[in-house]
Amino acid sequence: MSIAVVFESMFGSTREIALAIAEGLAPYGVVVTANVNDPRAMEAVHSANLLVLGGPTHVHGMSRPSSREEALAWSQDPKKDLALELSTPGTGVREWLKDIGHVPHLSAAFDTRADMARLLSGAASGQIQHAMANQGSRQVISPESFLVTKESKLAEGEQARARNWGTSVGRAMEQFIHH
Numbered sequence: 001m002s003i004a005v006v007f008e009s010m011f012g013s014t015r016e017i018a019l020a021i022a023e024g025l026a027p028y029g030v031v032v033t034a035n036v037n038d039p040r041a042m043e044a045v046h047s048a049n050l051l052v053l054g055g056p057t058h059v060h061g062m063s064r065p066s067s068r069e070e071a072l073a074w075s076q077d078p079k080k081d082l083a084l085e086l087s088t089p090g091t092g093v094r095e096w097l098k099d100i101g102h103v104p105h106l107s108a109a110f111d112t113r114a115d116m117a118r119l120l121s122g123a124a125s126g127q128i129q130h131a132m133a134n135q136g137s138r139q140v141i142s143p144e145s146f147l148v149t150k151e152s153k154l155a156e157g158e159q160a161r162a163r164n165w166g167t168s169v170g171r172a173m174e175q176f177i178h179h
């Protein structure tokens with residue numbers, strides 16, 4: 001199986017989660033992990049059976065150019081101690097999905113979001129899955145959120161949870177392929 005794990009990340013947390021998910025998925029196929037701003041993401045997705053796509057939750061959903069600009073401003077605030085990823089602000093999951101044209105037959109979505117009630121935080125993953133479904137892709141597993149602290153740092157234990165979720169995605173993918 002050919003699996004693409006594609007992510008957007010402003011401050012690094014979603015990248016760390018994506019890499020952990022890819023580790024969990026490794027026994028299930030050839031996994032390519034790439035940022036939405038990396039041309040390899042586009043290449044990988046065109047030959048993939050499964051796309052696992054994730055990004056940070058901005059204003060209750062997928063980022064927009066304006067929210068990515070806001071994140072850039074956060075990174076310039078010395079009180080926040082947030083370093084911007086090299087690829088940012090760049091493009092986001094929302095725009096990338098429109099650009100790729102073809103979405104693999106199978107998909108799964110994840111996000112990072114604040115550690116608070118989901119009703120208050122919102123979650124990008126629901127929107128991401130919805131956008132992939134609109135392009136004809138089938139979800140193999142429910143969208144999942146991984147939590148960051150108030151300071152936008154990855155919460156404790158989330159990488160391990162992401163690895164396990166990656167394994168669950170792999171198992172779910174096999175169910176779809178064998179049945």
Ligand SMILES: Cc1cc2nc3c(=O)[nH]c(=O)nc-3n(C[C@H](O)[C@H](O)[C@H](O)COP(=O)(O)O)c2cc1C
Pocket residue numbers: 008009010011012013014015055056057058059060061067068070071074112113114115120121122148152
């Ligand atoms: C402009 C902006 C808006 C945000 N809005 C939300 C939000 O509505 N809900 C939430 O849970 N987190 C929100 N956050 C926090 C992000 O989810 C958090 O920064 C992100 O998960 C960190 O991932 P990254 O390090 O990969 O960028 C927001 C962050 C920014 C910069």
